[in-house]
Amino acid sequence: MKRIISLFCLLLACCLLAGCAARAAARRPGTFALGDPSFSAEHEINGIDPHNAYSGWACIRYGIGETLFRYSDRMEVQPWLASGYERLDSNTWRITLRDGVRFTSGRMLDGAAVKECLEHLIRVHDRARADLKIAGIQADGQTVTITTAEPNPALLNNLSDPYGCIIDLQATTADGLVAGTGPYRAVEMLPGQRLELEPNRDYWDGTPQMEHITVRTISDGDTLTMALQAGEIDAAYGLPFLSLPIFQNGGYTISSAATSRVLFVAMNFSSPVLQQQEVRRAVAMGIDKQSFAQVLLGGNGQAAAGPFPAGFAFGGGVAAPEYDPQAACALLEQAGWVDTDGDGIREKDGQQLTLRWLTYPSRQELPLLAESAQATLRQIGIEVSVLSTASHTSLRADPEAWDMYASALVTAPTGDPAYFFSSCCLDGSSANHGGYHSDALEALAGELAATFDTGRRNRLAVQMQQQILDDDAYIFCAHLEMNLVARAGVTGLTAHPCDYYEITAALQVE
Amino acid sequence: MSRRACRVRLRLGVLLVLTALLLLAVVFARQICPFDPYAHDYAAALLPPCPAHPLGTDQFGRDMLARVLVGGQTSIFSALGLVGVLTLTGTAAGLVCGWAGGLWDTLLMRLADLCLAFPGLVAALGIAALANGGSAGAVLALAVIGWPKYARLVRSHTLTLRDSDFVAAAKLAGESPAFVVVRHILPNLAGPVLVTAALDVGTSMMELAGLSFLGLGAQSPAAEWGSMMSGSRSMLQLYPWVLLAPGLAIFLTTALFNLLGDAVRDVLAPEQNTAG
Numbered sequence: 183m184k185r186i187i188s189l190f191c192l193l194l195a196c197c198l199l200a201g202c203a204a205r206a207a208a209r210r211p212g213t214f215a216l217g218d219p220s221f222s223a224e225h226e227i228n229g230i231d232p233h234n235a236y237s238g239w240a241c242i243r244y245g246i247g248e249t250l251f252r253y254s255d256r257m258e259v260q261p262w263l264a265s266g267y268e269r270l271d272s273n274t275w276r277i278t279l280r281d282g283v284r285f286t287s288g289r290m291l292d293g294a295a296v297k298e299c300l301e302h303l304i305r306v307h308d309r310a311r312a313d314l315k316i317a318g319i320q321a322d323g324q325t326v327t328i329t330t331a332e333p334n335p336a337l338l339n340n341l342s343d344p345y346g347c348i349i350d351l352q353a354t355t356a357d358g359l360v361a362g363t364g365p366y367r368a369v370e371m372l373p374g375q376r377l378e379l380e381p382n383r384d385y386w387d388g389t390p391q392m393e394h395i396t397v398r399t400i401s402d403g404d405t406l407t408m409a410l411q412a413g414e415i416d417a418a419y420g421l422p423f424l425s426l427p428i429f430q431n432g433g434y435t436i437s438s439a440a441t442s443r444v445l446f447v448a449m450n451f452s453s454p455v456l457q458q459q460e461v462r463r464a465v466a467m468g469i470d471k472q473s474f475a476q477v478l479l480g481g482n483g484q485a486a487a488g489p490f491p492a493g494f495a496f497g498g499g500v501a502a503p504e505y506d507p508q509a510a511c512a513l514l515e516q517a518g519w520v521d522t523d524g525d526g527i528r529e530k531d532g533q534q535l536t537l538r539w540l541t542y543p544s545r546q547e548l549p550l551l552a553e554s555a556q557a558t559l560r561q562i563g564i565e566v567s568v569l570s571t572a573s574h575t576s577l578r579a580d581p582e583a584w585d586m587y588a589s590a591l592v593t594a595p596t597g598d599p600a601y602f603f604s605s606c607c608l609d610g611s612s613a614n615h616g617g618y619h620s621d622a623l624e625a626l627a628g629e630l631a632a633t634f635d636t637g638r639r640n641r642l643a644v645q646m647q648q649q650i651l652d653d654d655a656y657i658f659c660a661h662l663e664m665n666l667v668a669r670a671g672v673t674g675l676t677a678h679p680c681d682y683y684e685i686t687a688a689l690q691v692e
Numbered sequence: 693m694s695r696r697a698c699r700v701r702l703r704l705g706v707l708l709v710l711t712a713l714l715l716l717a718v719v720f721a722r723q724i725c726p727f728d729p730y731a732h733d734y735a736a737a738l739l740p741p742c743p744a745h746p747l748g749t750d751q752f753g754r755d756m757l758a759r760v761l762v763g764g765q766t767s768i769f770s771a772l773g774l775v776g777v778l779t780l781t782g783t784a785a786g787l788v789c790g791w792a793g794g795l796w797d798t799l800l801m802r803l804a805d806l807c808l809a810f811p812g813l814v815a816a817l818g819i820a821a822l823a824n825g826g827s828a829g830a831v832l833a834l835a836v837i838g839w840p841k842y843a844r845l846v847r848s849h850t851l852t853l854r855d856s857d858f859v860a861a862a863k864l865a866g867e868s869p870a871f872v873v874v875r876h877i878l879p880n881l882a883g884p885v886l887v888t889a890a891l892d893v894g895t896s897m898m899e900l901a902g903l904s905f906l907g908l909g910a911q912s913p914a915a916e917w918g919s920m921m922s923g924s925r926s927m928l929q930l931y932p933w934v935l936l937a938p939g940l941a942i943f944l945t946t947a948l949f950n951l952l953g954d955a956v957r958d959v960l961a962p963e964q965n966t967a968g
C-alpha cells in the first residue's frame with residue numbers, strides 16, 4: 183500500500199512539474215502571439231503579398247501594410263495614407279498623399295511608389311483590375327491622379343480593400359516578404375504555419391509597443407481554443423462560437439463586431455438538376471436558417487435574407503424564400519420529383535434527387551451548416567452528400583464536382599454594395615463559381631457602376647439582391663459576428679466591422 | 693472437469709450473455725429508444741443527461757442514447773465484418789501457402805512481407821484516404837494490413853498438420869487433397885484462428901473508431917462512435933456528455949470483446965494463457 187501511495191505521489195509530482203513547465207512556456211515580455219486559422223492557403227491567403235489572391239488580408243490584418251483610405255467603425259471611407267482627395271470629373275480622381283510616411287524598406291512614400299504599386303496590382307490581380315477599372319495613373323510628388331476607364335463611384339472604397347495595401351515593390355524579397363508602411367514588418371514567414379513580425383521603428387502614426395509578434399496558423403478550432411487556454415498564444419481570431427463561453431470570465435477579453443461576413447450557398451448552374459428553378463427554390467425553402475443562427479451559432483449571428491446585413495443602408499428590403507418544408511415538397515412534386523420507392527428520397531426518370539454540397543472545415547460554422555441543411559433537406563426528400571475539404575478551391579473550379587458550394591464571404595468589405603456583385607454574380611466575376619447569368623442583373627450592374635448618388639446606389643443594390651434571390655442563384659444563410667479573444671492584459675486588439683484591422687500600433691501586453 | 697475449467701466456462705458463459713445483450717441492444721436500437729438518432733430538434737440542443745435523454749443531447753438536439761445505440765450497429769458490425777474478412781482471407785492464403793507450398797507460398801508470403809513492411813496505421817490511413825473514406829473504405833484499409841497475421845498463423849499450423857500421421861493416413865486411403873484439407877486440416881485450424889479472431893474484435897473496433905475519428909471512416913452525420921467523438925471534440929469542456937457517451941461505448945464494448953476473447957482462448961487454447 184505504501185508503495186502504491188509513493189507511486190501516486192510521484193505521478194502527481196510529475197503532473198505538477200509538467201503543468202509548471204507549460205506555464206513557464208508563456209511569452210517573454212514585449213512579445214505577443216496571435217492564433218489565427220485564416221493565415222493559410224485554404225483561405226486563399228498564400229502569404230502577405232497583397233497582389234496575390236487574398237494575401238492582402240494578412241498584410242493589413244497583421245499591421246504590415248496600409249491602404250490609401252480606410253474604413254471607420256461605421257464603414258465610411260476616410261483617408262489613411264492619403265491625406266485627401268478630389269474628384270476632378272466622373273473618371274478622374276486626384277489623391278494627395280500624407281507626408282513623412284516611410285516604407286519599412288526605408289523608401290519614402292510618394293506618388294511614384296503608389297503609381298508603381300497600383301500599376302503592378304492591376305496587372306496581376308484580376309479582382310482588383312475589375313473593381314478599380316483604372317485606365318491610367320499619373321504621379322507628381324505627393325499626388326496621384328487616377329483615371330478610370332469608366333465612371334467608378336466605388337473607387338475609394340475599392341482602394342481600401344486589402345489588395346490596395348501600398349507596398350514598396352522594389353523591396354519584395356524572393357521569399358515573399360513585402361515592405362509596407364504599417365507598424366510592423368515581416369521578418370520571417372512560413373505560409374500556412376507562422377509569420378514573425380518586428381516593430382517598424384519609423385512608423386508614422388505612433389510607436390509600436392511590441393518587440394516581437396508571432397502569428398501562428400491554427401486551423402483546428404479546438405486546438406486554437408486549447409492553445410489560448412494553455413497560454414501558448416495571447417489572443418485568438420476566429421474561435422468556434424461553441425468555445426466562446428469558456429472565455430467569458432475575468433481572465434480574458436472578448437471583442438466582437440457584427441460584420442457583413444455571410445455564410446452562403448452558390449448554386450451550380452451547370453448541374454442538370456439545379457437548372458430547374460423549382461429545385462433551387464425548394465432547396466432555399468428547405469434550409470432552416472433561423473434555427474441555425476440561433477442554436478448552432480449560439481446567437482453569434484443572424485439569419486440572413488440577402489448578402490448584406492439588414493442594418494446596412496443597402497441591406498434591408500429584400501425578400502428571400504422562408505423556411506417552409508411543405509411548400510418545398512409541393513414545388514418538387516410540381517417539378518416531377520416524387521418518392522416512388524418509399525426510401526424518403528425523391529426520384530425523377532429513375533434518377534435520385536441527390537445534391538453534392540461542397541464546403542471547407544476551417545471556417546468552423548460551415549460544416550455545421552452543411553449538417554443542418556443535410557438534415558432539413560432530407561425531410562423534403564433531397565439527399566445531400568457533404569464534401570467538407572481543405573481542397574475546396576481546386577474542386578470548385580471543376581463544375582462537374584459539385585452542385586452547391588457553401589462558403590463564407592465578407593460581402594461589403596469596402597462599405598459599398600458593388601463589391602459582392604462584381605466578385606460573385608456577374609459574367610466577368612472571378613468568384614462566380616456556379617456560372618450564374620442574368621441579363622437583368624448585368625443591366626442593373628451597369629447602372630450601378632455609373633451612379634455616384636449614394637441613395638440611388640443603395641436602391642439599385644436592393645434591386646440587384648432581389649434579382650439574384652428571385653433567380654434562386656444563391657442562398658444566404660447567416661451573417662456572422664467576428665471575435666477576437668485575448669487574455670487579460672492585452673489591450674489595443676479590437677474587432678472591426680470590416681474584419682481587416684487587427685494588429686495596430688496600439689497593441690500592448692501588460 | 694476441474695474447478696478452474698468450470699470457472700473458465702462460467703466466465704465465458706457470462707461474457708457471452710453480456711455480448712448477446714449488447715448485440716440485441718444495438719440491433720433493436722430503434723425499438724429500445726424512441727428518438728430518431730438523425731432527427732434535429734433545436735429546442736432540445738445540448739441538454740445534459742436527464743430522464744428524457746439519459747445520455748443528453750448534442751448540438752443538433754439529437755438524443756445521444758439513440759445515436760450511441762444506432763452507432764453501435766456500424767461500429768460493432770464493421771469490426772465483426774473486418775475480423776470476418778481477415779479470418780477468411782488470411783485462412784485461405786495461409787492454407788494455400790502451407791498446403792501447396794512452392795511458388796504460391798513464395799508469392800503470398802512476400803506479399804505479406806510487403807504489407808507488414810509499412811507501419812500499420814500509416815498504411816491504413818493512406819488506403820482509407822484512397823478509398824475516399826466511408827466505413828467500407830476503413831474496413832478495406834484495415835483488412836489490407838491485417839490479413840498477413842492470419843495467413844502466417846494458418847500457414848505455420850498447416851505445415852505442421854500436413855506432415856502429421858493422420859493426414860498421411862488419409863492420403864494413403866486415397867482421399868482427395870480437397871477432402872483432406874476440409875475434413876482434417878480446417879477443423880484443426882479452427883481453434884487457433886477462432887482465438888485470434890476473438891482477441892482481434894476489440895482491437896479492430898478501436899482501429900475503425902480511430903480512422904473515423906480522423907475523418908477517414910464513417911462520415912457525419914452517420915452515427916458511428918469514432919466519428920461522433922470526432923464531431924464533438926470541441927464540446928469536451930462545456931458539454932462533456934456529447935463526447936463521453938460514444939467514448940464510454942467504445943471503452944465498454946472493447947473491454948467486453950477483449951474479455952470475451954480471453955475467455956474463448958482460455959477454453960479453446962488454455963496453453964496460450966501465459967498469465968496462468
